[in-house]
Amino acid sequence: MIRFDQVSVTYDEAAGPALAQLDLTVPEGELVLLVGPSGVGKSTLLGTVSGLVPHFTGGTLRGRVTVAGRDTRTHRPRELADVVGTVGQDPLAHFVTDTVEDELAYGMESLGLAPDVMRRRVEETLDLLGLAELRERPIATLSGGQRQRVAIGSVLTPHPKVLVLDEPTSALDPAAAEEVLAVLQRLVHDLGTTVLMAEHRLERVVHYADQVILLPGPGQAPVIGAPADVMAVSPVRPPVVALGRLAGWDPLPLSVRDARRRASALRERLADTAPPALSAPAPAPAPAPVATGGDGTGRRTGLLARFARKPRPAAGETAEATGAAETAAVTRLTVRRDRVDALRDITLTLSPGETVALMGRNGAGKSTLLATLVGLLEPTSGTVSVGGRTPYGTDPRELIRQVGLVPQEPRDLLYADTVAAECAAADRDADAAPGSCRALVSELLPGVPDGTHPRDLSEGQRLALALAVVLTGRPPLLLLDEPTRGLDYAAKARLVGVLRKLAAQGHTIVLATHDVELAADLAHRVVILADGESVTDGPTAEAVVSSPAFAPQVAKILAPQRWLTVAQVEEAL
Incomplete structure (x- = not known):
């Protein structure tokens, strides 16, 4: 054909x-x-x-x-x-x-x-x-x-x-x-x-x-x-193949069903070993936000302003205080869009150093929640506080010091003609040392020439560049909407490494994702949304293992034991 x-x-x-x-x-x-x-x-x-x-x-x-x-x-x-x-x-x-x-x-x-x-x-x-x-x-x-x-x-x-x-x-x-x-x-x-x-x-x-x-x-x-x-x-290779190669299975299984049929001996070897728990960190002060450089009118400011739906009131009229142990807090939040409640009665607290995965079917409200946290949408009822400010109503030049969003469409953040120009602009916007963004690009995406136009990158490469642009500012709260779309396993592993470093430094990371393997590998906590409501909020192992739809492959293969990743199994063996 x-x-x-x-x-x-x-x-x-x-x-x-x-x-x-x-x-x-x-x-x-x-x-x-x-x-x-x-x-x-x-x-x-x-x-x-x-x-x-x-x-x-x-x-x-x-x-x-x-x-x-x-x-x-x-x-x-x-x-x-x-x-x-x-x-x-x-x-x-x-x-x-x-x-x-x-x-x-x-x-x-x-x-x-x-x-x-x-x-x-x-x-x-x-x-x-x-x-x-x-x-x-x-x-x-x-x-x-x-x-x-x-x-x-x-x-x-x-x-x-x-x-x-x-x-x-x-x-x-x-x-x-x-x-x-x-x-x-x-x-x-x-x-x-x-x-x-x-x-x-x-x-x-x-x-x-x-x-x-x-x-x-x-x-x-x-x-x-x-x-x-x-x-x-x-x-x-997918986790089921990686686990098969680790266990020496021949022929290699390609599906969970095939792997489960061969996994009885492996389950017996692991029976007396407890999987390591990826527990949430103790509350700690969030990192100090990086001030915007120049006049503070960088690309992320432009993104917030362009997507804003309604005029914003003065920041001083809406600022709220939060505890030192909170990066952000959402209380009984409802957001109505086009006469439909996209979110209903959501309550959520985000702490420094915590990585939270938002999961749920398409249209469940994950992107809406991220947009509300970054001030792109106004709550219909309830309250949202990020870094002591109400996002909708805060001057974007102030808000980007507290929160950064990488949207599903990375081109929304990319305006320059070359990778080098994008990185230079990101350094200026964040008042970061020259070369900071380029170092992140090299870490996430090795081998991309400075002179490459962003439109000539693959979707995964564009996403990595947009991530580097936002990460250059190192905001205390980092929001990522489908961050592994278009990334291969090696690029995803590099992203996980960068995000773990940021979490260890006290940054709060919220991922809206359908990638169950990413959530299993990175998230301390999983929040599952359904039709705008929170139906699950708990430690990753408890939240995903009990869910047939959101359980990673290793959890399905080795159930009822609570192993989540091949790396956990390899370390135990």
């Missing part, structure tokens, strides 16, 4: 090719998973299949890519639209219409399908992806995960022969991800659709794949084969 013949792609002014001498075949009617570290060219490879590379992105394509017999060099993306459906890392870039139902119909209308066919397929897709209740909703009002499902649905309705998906589950909660992957399985098995998918959250998808293509790195030939064979040599 898809054939690569000696394919190389080189972008203008790049130091080397993004892809080099690629020669492989993707068979018809299979789900093929593309894996590899961030920045090795996975998105570029996917773009060559849809024709976006080089017709839209620019650069030079050498060799030949054919899809269903069509050469993508001579067929532009619109001439491949009836054969290839594409969903990139950023669903917002795909939307053309304003509402969910219109977006699902748009692709079919462009292809000239009959109205009765369009209506039937829209209804089928709404049901398949759990979008029926959202059919009339404006896309602008949806959560990131809901938008992801709409983007996937919009390419399913034309019934393409090939689906090209870049990080399709990255913004989805575990249950929604399972639903989407089940739909893809059905398309592959029942309709013979070919699915080529790049994904970093391998724990969700590797056991669904028929084949895996590993791109190890620049200048290295791809490794193609059965999932278990490729995972045995892959530098990126």
Whole structure:
């Protein structure tokens, strides 16, 4: 179905090719998973299949890519639209219409399908992806995960022969991800659709794949084969595979079910050992906020001001005092958005040095809570206090000394033309020593040249740059919305290391995440939201082990013992 013949792609002014001498075949009617570290060219490879590379992105394509017999060099993306459906890392870039139902119909209308066919397929897709209740909703009002499902649905309705998906589950909660992957399985098995998918959250998808293509790195030939064979040599691997390699299981398990069948001996070895507890730190003073440099009108100030919904009253009229042991406090908070209570009666206290994971299905209110803590939304009722201030109503130039937000869309924080310029601006905004931001970028994202434009980075690389920009100011309260979206396992491990250092220094970290493995590895405490209400608030081990949806793979494999990560097991052994 898809054939690569000696394919190389080189972008203008790049130091080397993004892809080099690629020669492989993707068979018809299979789900093929593309894996590899961030920045090795996975998105570029996917773009060559849809024709976006080089017709839209620019650069030079050498060799030949054919899809269903069509050469993508001579067929532009619109001439491949009836054969290839594409969903990139950023669903917002795909939307053309304003509402969910219109977006699902748009692709079919462009292809000239009959109205009765369009209506039937829209209804089928709404049901398949759990979008029926959202059919009339404006896309602008949806959560990131809901938008992801709409983007996937919009390419399913034309019934393409090939689906090209870049990080399709990255913004989805575990249950929604399972639903989407089940739909893809059905398309592959029942309709013979070919699915080529790049994904970093391998724990969700590797056991669904028929084949895996590993791109190890620049200048290295791809490794193609059965999932278990490729995972045995892959530098990126899910926890179930890492645990299997640690325990010496052969063949390697790819699913929790397979691993549980082999884990009885391992459970016996661990029976007399207690898993280490990741307990919350004792209350301690929060670090002193860093003053803003210059006139204090940095990029984060601009972000707060641009997203603010209503005029802000004077800061002095709303300031509140909090105890020294609190970084932030939320009391009986309710936030109403578009006549819907996005949050209801939330009470939460955040202490210095504490890392809290906010979890819950898409649309549960996680991003709304972060937006309220950073002053982008006004409480309908209840109170919010951050560093002794009420966020909504405080001058953003003052507030950014207390709280920093990394949003789901990292481009909201990135305005300069190069990585070096972004870092220099971040140092000035935070009144930090020159080179502070660049050192963080190097720690999170080794090997990115100073002259690279942020738009030329992968989604995960852009996120790492945005994280570095916000971390340069070292605010006492750090809010991260889906911080591992687009990050491979190595990049995620580096992020965990940076965040642990900040927590040890007294910073409070709040993560809104669907990444259960991140929560298990990093969070002292987990708060689970459902329909705007807090349904769980407790230590990580207690909160996630008792939840089938939010338990990490190791916990499911070794249950009822409370092991959460491969690192814990390795240390015990």
